[in-house]
Amino acid sequence: MTEQSIYGEDHIKEEEKQYNTLNLGPTHPATHGVFQNVLQMDGEIIMSAEPTIGYIHRAFEKLAEHRPFYQVTPITDRLNYCSAPINNMGWHMTVEKLLQVETPKRVDYMRIIVMELSRIADHLICNSVLGVDAGALTGFTYVFQWRERIYDIFEQMCGARLTTNIGRIGGFERDFSPKVIEMIRAFLKEFPAHFNEFEGLLLRNRIFMDRIIGVGPISAERALSYSFTGHNLRAAGVDYDVRVMNPYSSYQDFDFIIPVGTSGDTFDRFCVRQEEIRQSLKIITQALDNLPEGKFVADCPEFYLPPKKDVYNSMEALIWHFKIVMGEVDLPSGEVYHSVEGGNGEVGYYLISDGGRTPYRLHFRRPCFIYYQAYPEMISGQMLSDAILTMSSMNVIAGELDA
Amino acid sequence: MAISSEQILEKLSAVYGENILAHSEPFGMLKIEYKAEIHEELVRTLRDDETLKFRFLTDLCAVHYPDDKGREIAVVCHLHSLENNFRLRLECRISESKPEIASLTTLFAGANWMERETYDFFGINFTGHPDLRRILNVDHMDFFPMLKQYPLEDSSREDKDDRFFGR
Structure with a gap:
């Protein structure tokens, strides 16, 4: 049997084909951010x-080259704003590595709680919005209230919700209040049931599965x-996770697994994130159960801004406050690279200090800037509607992409 | 199987000898400085070596040292050998007057945008790059903003005096 074109005998030859140009974005409602793609389309196929x-x-x-170290933290908020606390913590740890400050165990555990909570928030957005893009709006409404609960916890911790600027170089600005612990406990208790319901809504949904299996794969x-x-x-x-490969903030104390997929398609990405949320819950439970007693800040008065109450009442705190704010503290010079497992990949900080008040050079390794360049390769040959799902499943955050 | 810094240095100096300029280990990460001419070749050796296996390009960026005459711009790569879990920093210097270095795009697909970004901010010409255009800044920009001679703010402003507050 000979292959026959559906267009019949007069079907145009490959080299004479003309493609349609389609401008997807920059402000397309389905792209969740400012992304522009100029697509060459053959009918529905990219x-x-x-x-x-x-x-x-x-x-x-x-x-960042013009700001003191502690004022760089709000900049890191605005990279991946879906998981800002991870970026904050990563930056604090980078500076601590440069200053060679040892943090107490309690700080490490507190940081892990905050980071894992924001990882859950990050993955929840990504997975639920993936459902929305496929037309399954209900799942989104189920879990979005839980993201709100996480933001409530952040608000209780530091007063901010989205761009948190949480913690300081050396630790935290204040200890977890009993209210915070109570809120996290309540979250851990109530969230899994709703989360399972959410997963059931999508993974037991034939239409959703058909839309995401085999879409946008990468080897x-x-x-x-x-x-x-x-x-x-x-x-x-590939089972590469910074938390395991280069443990920071005492991640080596915790028992958790790294979920991996096989085909690298949208379905695998979705499932890996689902499992990571479960692992994060496990980590938070362990951290909360074993939360060590002690100080919530490292002993480094020359870098840690003292609490306002002390600044007004104690001479020493006033001196340190003045010295830090006016840039009178001698900082070590050197170059340091530190990375943390962010919401969407390895967030790295390459910091060069020349002993001055501000970084001499600071380069952010922004994971989605690096992996978004594979997007054209992942979507070519796919349908237009698959391109939308591929993008939202990759967790590309415009703030991080464009720095 | 773990590899050590000595092992890497030994291998590299056996092949490149004089072209390896210096090495140090600031904050626990091995840093190797070498001549810019061997940039691509050295990375290829590190990538293809059967024991070293530096097959993951973590990051690529540049740093501007305007006071270091003749070698003002540093191109810095971070490589990661996932199998050995070993991180490595590579640095080579080029001059501001002729900022040219070989591209790594033939070795790592991910180097494409990293090099475009570095070009965008430092004006480094990566020879052999398939598509060296600006990426984050507007196309008609006629300077490279991360170079130290460009101030963050309008230097003619008088209402902001930072003399007392560092740079």
Whole structure:
């Protein structure tokens, strides 16, 4: 039997084909952020894509060169704003590495609680919005209230919700209040039931499954070549997680597994994140149960801004406050790279200090900037509607992409 | 199987000898400085070596040292050998007057945008890069903003005096 074109005999030859150009974005409602892609379309099939980024570039690296170390923290908030606390903590740990400050165990555990909570919030958004993009709006409404609960916990801890600026170099600005502990306990108790319901709504949904299985795949080899990290790399089958490979903040004390996928498609990415949420809950439970007694801040008065109450009442605190704010403290010079497992991959900080008041150079390794370049390769040959799902399943955050 | 810094240095100096300029270990990460001419070749050796296996390009960026005459711009790569769990920092210097270095895009697909970003902010010409255009800044920008000579704010402003507050 000979193959016959559906267009019949007069079907145009490959080299004479003309493709339609489709401008997807920059402000398309389905792209959740400012992403532009110029697509070459053959009917519904994407032949090639050309992403344009930088619409919300805010010159963070240049800004950071002009700010004292503790004022860089709010900049890190605005990278991946879905999991801002992880970025804050990563930055604090980078500076602590430079200053060679040892944090008490309690600080490490508190940090882990905050980081894992924000990882849950990050993954919840990504997975529920993936459902929305596929037309399954209900799941989103089930879990979004739980993201709100996490933000309530952050608000109780530090007064802010989205761009948290939580913690300080050396530890935290204040200890967890009993109310915070109570809220986290309540969250751990009540959330899993709703979460399972959410998962059932999507993973027992034939339409959703048909839409995401086999969509936007990437092989482990290509993913490594593209320097993928985080859940996108793990979905492709590589068990690389910074928390395990280079444990920071006492992650080695905890018992958790790293879920991996096999095909690196949208379905695997979804499942890896679902499992990571469960593991995060496990980590938070362990951290809360074993929360060590002690101080919530490292002993480094020359870098840690003292509490306002002390500044007004104790001479020593006033002196340190003045010295830190006026930049009278001698900082060590050197270069340091530190990375943490962020909401969507390895968030790295390459900090060069020349002993001055501000970083000499600070480079952020922004995971989604690096893996978003694989997007054209992942969607070519796929349908237009698959491109939308692929993008939302990759957890590309515009703030982090454009720095 | 773990590898050590000595092992890496030994292998590299056996192949490149004089071209390896210095090595140090600031804050627990091995840093190797070498001549810019061997940039691509050295990374290829590290990637393809059967025991070292530096097959993951974590990061690529540049740093501007305007006072270091003749070698003002540093190109810094962070490589990661996932199998050995070993991180490595590579640095080579090029001059501001002729900022040219070989591209790593043939070795790592992910180097593409990292190099475009570095070009965008430092004006480094990565030879062999398939698509060296600006990526985050506007196309018609005629300077490279991360170079130290460009101030963050309008330097003619008088209402903000930072003399007493560092730079």
